[in-house]
Amino acid sequence: MSAQDKHHDTCPQSFQLQNDANFTTRLHSKVQVKNNMLVELCVRNYATHDGLENGVDGIFQGSTKIFNSQKVIWILFNNPKCGQLIRIKNAHLYEHEIHPTWTPIEPISKDIQIDSNSSHIITRTQFPIQLATAHYTLSTRINT
Secondary structure, three states: OEOEEEEOOOOOOOOOOOOOOOOOOOOOOEOOOOOOOEEEEOOOOOEHHHOEOOOOEEEEEEEEEOHHHOEEEEEEEOOOOOOHHHHHHOHHHOOOOOOOOOEEEOOEEEEEEOOOOOOOEEEEEEOOEEEOOHHHHHHHHHHO
């Protein structure tokens, strides 16, 4: 899944984002995942009221297109309480092939300042996930 980068009017098209997730507020330029891969949320405050914050891990279940060709990805979180409110709110998205324990995750957009000139801004839109780190992989294996 590739990120979409949109240059603001005051930012020259020649400006590009670094391929460093630390520079892009943890939104990667490309995330390569397959079904049943262990992933984790990589941004703070995605939905903290629902237990979805940086480092929460789960299993990637796939993606589907919804309204206006917008895509959502489906994550089976290791903690079933994580994403519970989002699953209730988005009950209309569940079809026969979508399991009710999977949580829909939408892409997020972040404005990223390119340099010290605050008018050079690119908006990156990407799903807030990355492959789970060894720490989370190990803790998952121990807990299962």
